[in-house]
Amino acid sequence: MTVVPASAQATSMRSHLCGSLRSEDIGSTVTVCGWVAKRREHGEHLAFVDLRDHTGIIQCVIPGTVDVRSEYVVAVEGVVRPRPEGTVNAELPTGEVELGECTVTLLNAAEPPPFAVDDRVEVDEGIRLKHRFVDLRRPRMQSNLRLRAVVNGALRSAMDAQGFVEVETPLLWAPTPEGAREFTVPSRLSPGTCYVLPQSPQLAKQLLMVAGVDRYYQIARCLRDEDLRADRQFEFSQLDVEASFVTQEDVLSFVSEAVLDAAEAATGERPGEIPRMTWAEAIDRYGSDKPDIRFGMELIDLSPLFAGTEVKAFGAPCVKALVLVDGAGLSRSKLDSLTDRAKKLGAKGLAWFRVTAGERGGLALDSPLDRFLSDEERSGLLSTTGATEGDLVLVVADQYRLACTVLGHLRLDLGGRPVGEGPYRYLWVVDFPMFDGVDDAGHPVSAHHPFTMPHPDDLDRLESDPASVRSQSYDLVLNGWELGSGSVRIHRGDIQSRVFAVLGIDEEEAHSRFGFLLGAFRYGAPPHAGFAVGIDRLVAIFAGEDSIREVIAFPKTQSGSDPMTGAPKAVAPGVLADLGLRVIPPKD
Ligand code: ASP
Secondary structure, eight states: OOOOOGGGGOOSSOSSOGGGOOGGGTTOEEEEEEEEEEEEEETTTEEEEEEEETTEEEEEEEESOOOOOTTOEEEEEEEEEEOOTTOOOTTSTTTTEEEEEEEEEEEEOOOOOSSOSOTTSOOOHHHHHHTHHHHTTSHHHHHHHHHHHHHHHHHHHHHHHTTOEEOOOOSSBOOOOSSSOOOEEEOSSSTTOEEEOOSOSHHHHHHHHHTTOOEEEEEEEEEOOOOOBTTBOSEEEEEEEEEESOOHHHHHHHHHHHHHHHHHHHHSOOOOOOOEEEHHHHHHHHSSSSOOTTSOOOOEEOTTTTTTOSOGGGOSSEEEEEEETTOTTOOHHHHHHHHHHHHHTTOSOOEEEEEEEOGGGOEEEESTTGGGSOHHHHHHHHHHHTOOTTOEEEEEEESHHHHHHHHHHHHHHHHOOOTTSSSOOEEEEEOOBSEEEEOTTSOEEESSOTTBOBOGGGGGGTTTOGGGOBBSEEEEEETTEEEEEEEEBOOOHHHHHHHHHHHTOOHHHHHHHHHHHHHHHTTTOOOEEEEEEEHHHHHHHHTTOSSGGGGSSSOOOTTSOOTTTOOSOOOOHHHHHHHTOOOOOOOO
16 A cells, blocks of 8 residues: 655645644644644633544644634644643544644634534434535544555556456446346437446456457446345445456456455455355355354254154254354243244244253253154264253254255354454355256246356256256355355357256347347457456455445445435436436325
């Protein structure tokens, strides 16, 4: 990261930044500019003003009175001097000094702020967003915005250093089949037709490969009209990457380099090589395709133990367990709420076993199901899970995938911690399945997107057993958040047609939806592959925040509105007429 010295940030109006003054500056006459953080008056002869800019606070001592209030914008000229004995403030980096003999010039008055510009004050998020310009003055938000710039800078430098070329792609675009609902922009020049805001530059970057760009990247704004959550906004930024004549290995290496550089720039420490896990292993061990590997609590397979069981509740293709160390003390109502949670996630039920002290120094199980277990099952459950006195064993019996994912959620509910809490544990998840579930018409649905190349070893099962086909796609995970995904793309028309056929996309539909891409592929498409890293999530984790809204200057609320601008707003009738649109009032 380039650190610009405070001295280089002098302007015609100021000689120094508030937070930069130290004992070394004692004796210098300086001018600082900023916002009044606090004003105190000692009688008629002395006033104190704490002046804030983005670098911190400096105490200014003014002989006489001063007519300024909180958040007034002022310039203060004074002499740096040591604070009188006993008044040094060890909490402030500038706490050893103050500005004495100050003259204050009012640059602009301000109304009382809607809330104190102070990290220690909790303010309702709606109010923060309505006055975001005040909220962003807080040190935490200033530091988040600057951290974001540092991460962007490091990502850019890493991509430049690896020979990638930054190319901007259009925001007014055509639909991209990546599964998310898109924002539609009506066209004025061709009423009745629309552009689509890109959910990612996926097709544009593939076209750039046909165009011979070879290595493309972009810090790209992506737009998806989806329900908002802590890790999701309508608009977000990705480090979008695509390269030609490369394999999956090359892409993992390019992206690792950029992300590790960004991590180093943001945290001061370069993480080691990012480990890998196959998708199948991630599901099996953690019940998630984005496992949080900061903690254990791995799922344990009890299927062989209960293969021929008489216990009705365990008569399922898969029986999986999770141990909560020291969890035997959970109350009955807590266990009931865990059972409800498991049912909401799709399980038929949740079995629980408290491990207690048994006879003759052994262990016993406290559970409504215990009396149905054979001795062998009881001891097998204990030995396979390794649970000991005081632990709780949770068991789900169901179809394999469901049992794993239900326990994967319970694992996070019981053992998870805030995403931004260290250590940072990165993971590449590779060998995703090609398809995930089926649509209403019974056609398999792409797990990544329809341009993802099937795994070469599985290609011959594409039509006969699509559910078993792996793809050449990969995700990057950090502390249980998906940081991004990518894949090797299909560059051959014959394979693309087969994949479309499996997805139930006929030739006519393929042509109308993305004929421009398929057409371009006839003119010499090189083998290519790519990736996209979610920058908002990456920065939020580095900033120790658990919502991406904290690292976005002007985010939307959870309900998709912007309390500051009032967006989204009704459109004036004239604009609608220009666009050839009529609004159907929503029912109720
Ligand atoms: N376009 C994909 C996404 O936005 C990333 C990729 O495959 O490169 O998730």
